[in-house]
Amino acid sequence: MADATAVAAAASSKDPAVGLAAVASLRTLLESLEELQVGNARAQGWSWQRIAEVMKVSRQAVHKKYRRLGF
Amino acid sequence: MFERFTVPARQAVITAQQDARERRQTHIRTENVLIALYESPTSPGAQLLRDAGVERADVEADIVRMHRGDAPDPEALATIGIDLDEVRRQVEVAFGPGALERTRAARGKGAGKHVPFDRPAKKSLELSLREALRLDRSYIGSEHILLGLLHAETGAAHHILASRGVTLAGMRAAVEEFGRGAASG
Known part of the structure; x- marks a missing residue:
């Protein structure tokens, strides 16, 4: 069973269609999670500066991206 | 034209x-x-x-x-060892049912604009x-x-x-x- 999984993983990693689809899905998932967490942080009174520091991005970047969502 | x-x-x-x-x-x-x-x-x-x-x-x-590809694909994520159902379950524990699907990112970026x-x-x-x-x-x-x-x-x-x-x-x-x-x- 473990072998089969390993073989499947090895095969998929070589197929660009599979690998790229995984990355695209991961990006969408990341965006959703980021949006949820930033919204939650703002709801709990966090400043943009503090959010930016924890996320290791600039304050401007996170503010510009999420301000229009009303956070 | x-x-x-x-x-x-x-x-x-x-x-x-x-x-x-x-x-x-x-x-x-x-x-x-x-x-x-x-x-x-x-x-x-x-x-x-x-x-x-x-x-x-x-x-x-x-x-x-x-x-x-616009919504996360559970099969694609499984190929890199991510269980989308488990992620969704954990997110819903913190943020409530459907939290992941309600995000703007999951719904698409073009909603409502020209x-x-x-x-x-x-x-x-x-x-x-x-x-x-x-x-x-x-x-x-x-x-x-x-x-x-x-x-x-x-x-x-x-x-x-x-x-x-x-x-x-x-x-x-x-x-x-x-x-x-x-x-x-």
């Missing part, structure tokens, strides 16, 4: 915009224009598509397949004008939009049609044939 469009051609452009918005896209793409041609069922564009064996349902199925044509779609409309001129027409009809879509090789419409055996040369011949037999539009 739009003043030269026939009624069905105009309708196709309007419908393409609505279609893109409903699919929550940021831009109108060639596949939106393609499926919009079916909006006027008796127009030359729609008839030529059906004559070529391409039905609206076929195009819809292809579009849905192509857009599947939807412009993307580059291949714009190009395909320009090429429809060229196709009309080539056939010595003073108007741009749905059949010329169809030819324009077949021209714009970077667009998904071209891909959808090519995969179903529709070529620019073949459709040009069909359009000329059609023009001899019926009124255009």
Whole structure:
């Protein structure tokens, strides 16, 4: 069973269609999670500066991206 | 350029915009224009598509397949060891049922905004004008939009049609044939 999984993983990693689809899905998932967490942080009174520091991005970047969502 | 469009051609452009918005896209793409041609069922564009064996349902199925990447795909994530159901479960513990799906990122970025044509779609409309001129027409009809879509090789419409055996040369011949037999539009 473990072998089969390993073989499947090895095969998929070589197929660009599979690998790229995984990355695209991961990006969408990341965006959703980021949006949820930033919204939650703002709801709990966090400043943009503090959010930016924890996320290791600039304050401007996170503010510009999420301000229009009303956070 | 739009003043030269026939009624069905105009309708196709309007419908393409609505279609893109409903699919929550940021831009109108060639596949939106393609499926919009079916909006006027008796127009030359729609008839030529059906004559070529391409039905609206076929195009819809292809579009849905192509857009599947817009929401996280559980199978794709499983290949890199991420269990989307488990992620969703954990997120819902903290943020409530459906939290992940309610995010703007999951719903699509284009929701509610003005939807412009993307580059291949714009190009395909320009090429429809060229196709009309080539056939010595003073108007741009749905059949010329169809030819324009077949021209714009970077667009998904071209891909959808090519995969179903529709070529620019073949459709040009069909359009000329059609023009001899019926009124255009």
